[in-house]
Amino acid sequence: MSVVVRIPTPLRKLTGNQGEVREEGGTVREILDGLESHYPGIRERLTDEAGELRRFINIYLNEEDIRFAEGLDTKVKAGDEVSIIPAIAGGAR
Amino acid sequence: MAFREDQIARYSRHIILKEVGGRGQEKLLSARVLVIGAGGLGSPVAMYLAAAGVGTIGLVDMDVVDVSNLQRQIMHSQATVGVPKVVSGARTLSRMNPDVTVVPIQDRLTAENAMELFSGYDVIVDGSDNFGTRYIVNDAAFFLKKTLVSGSILRFEGQVTVLEGHTGAPCYRCLYPEAPPPGLVPSCSEAGVLGVLAGTIGTLQAAEVVKKILGVGELLTGRLLLYDALSMSFRKLRVPKDPHCALCGPKATITTVSGSSEWVCQMPAS
Numbered sequence: 211m212s213v214v215v216r217i218p219t220p221l222r223k224l225t226g227n228q229g230e231v232r233e234e235g236g237t238v239r240e241i242l243d244g245l246e247s248h249y250p251g252i253r254e255r256l257t258d259e260a261g262e263l264r265r266f267i268n269i270y271l272n273e274e275d276i277r278f279a280e281g282l283d284t285k286v287k288a289g290d291e292v293s294i295i296p297a298i299a300g301g302a303r
Numbered sequence: 304m305a306f307r308e309d310q311i312a313r314y315s316r317h318i319i320l321k322e323v324g325g326r327g328q329e330k331l332l333s334a335r336v337l338v339i340g341a342g343g344l345g346s347p348v349a350m351y352l353a354a355a356g357v358g359t360i361g362l363v364d365m366d367v368v369d370v371s372n373l374q375r376q377i378m379h380s381q382a383t384v385g386v387p388k389v390v391s392g393a394r395t396l397s398r399m400n401p402d403v404t405v406v407p408i409q410d411r412l413t414a415e416n417a418m419e420l421f422s423g424y425d426v427i428v429d430g431s432d433n434f435g436t437r438y439i440v441n442d443a444a445f446f447l448k449k450t451l452v453s454g455s456i457l458r459f460e461g462q463v464t465v466l467e468g469h470t471g472a473p474c475y476r477c478l479y480p481e482a483p484p485p486g487l488v489p490s491c492s493e494a495g496v497l498g499v500l501a502g503t504i505g506t507l508q509a510a511e512v513v514k515k516i517l518g519v520g521e522l523l524t525g526r527l528l529l530y531d532a533l534s535m536s537f538r539k540l541r542v543p544k545d546p547h548c549a550l551c552g553p554k555a556t557i558t559t560v561s562g563s564s565e566w567v568c569q570m571p572a573s
């Protein structure tokens with residue numbers, strides 16, 4: 211299954227400045243495996259030592275947060291869009 | 304409330320809107336809004352709220368204006384470099400609209416002062432620059448049942464949402480349960496931000512505040528608006544209430560405002 215993955219600006223240094231990449235996989239976890247193989251170093255930004263999604267990163271499958279679905283085991287299908295949404299805090303300074 | 308002649312003239316473009324009218328303009332004039340951070344986001348928020356005739360605007364910021372702020376912090380100017388931001392901001396807002404009472408609070412928002420500071424206001428606006436402050440703002444707003452209009456910016460991207468955990472809607476901790484660990488995170492000044500992004504996101508926050516005061520339209524409650532200036536794209540994602548939320552969930556473990564502000568502004572990356 212080929213899906214589009216949207217990369218937020220803080221991670222684009224790892225993807226050669228691409229804001230959108232394509233990955234293959236049947237679950238979000240497999241999509242992350244694909245990301246790591248193409249863009250080494252990206253996985254540790256997204257998941258902790260136990261392989262769980264970090265608590266200041268959200269991954270959306272289309273319009274829905276996967277934390278409220280099956281987490282990293284959430285199934286994806288061709289044409290889906292996976293978005294990585296990090297907490298950002300800038301504003302005043 | 305009877306409008307003066309000059310007020311009828313000043314607010315005429317509002318008053319002729321049926322969603323605002325004289326009644327709505329009165330609501331704006333009697334509203335009290337607290338803006339956390341008198342910088343990039345706080346500038347457009349406070350300026351548009353002042354122009355709209357929001358009667359009382361509190362500004363919380365402990366910094367002084369630096370020349371590197373002027374690329375995006377439009378409430379300040381060359382002439383106020385070195386002046387406390389809340390004083391510089393108060394001057395700009397009062398000049399723009401003498402109807403507005405500006406309350407300058409030159410202090411850092413802390414777990415100790417947040418509840419007292421927030422209690423006198425109807426709506427809280429978060430335009431701060433670090434995760435520590437964002438969780439303090441969220442928790443205090445939740446305990447006091449205040450609507451929180453949250454905005455954040457980094458590089459070319461911004462996020463806006465309206466948090467009303469006290470109504471059964473999600474809070475900031477539902478959206479992001481934990482802040483990135485400090486120390487792993489570069490500062491905002493290292494990361495950079497496109498100046499106009501502050502205007503885009505701050506004005507969207509101001510629009511949500513005005514709608515909340517007027518009670519019109521659909522707020523970004525339970526939704527996260529993402530803006531990417533490079534691709535010029537806006538997207539709205541659904542934010543569910545987290546049943547395990549430590550603050551607003553049924554088994555909440557957080558019962559008081561705690562924590563400290565840290566000067567970090569983004570996830571560990573690059």
Ligand SMILES: [Zn+2]
Nearest residue numbers: 474477548551
């Ligand atoms: Zn919550």
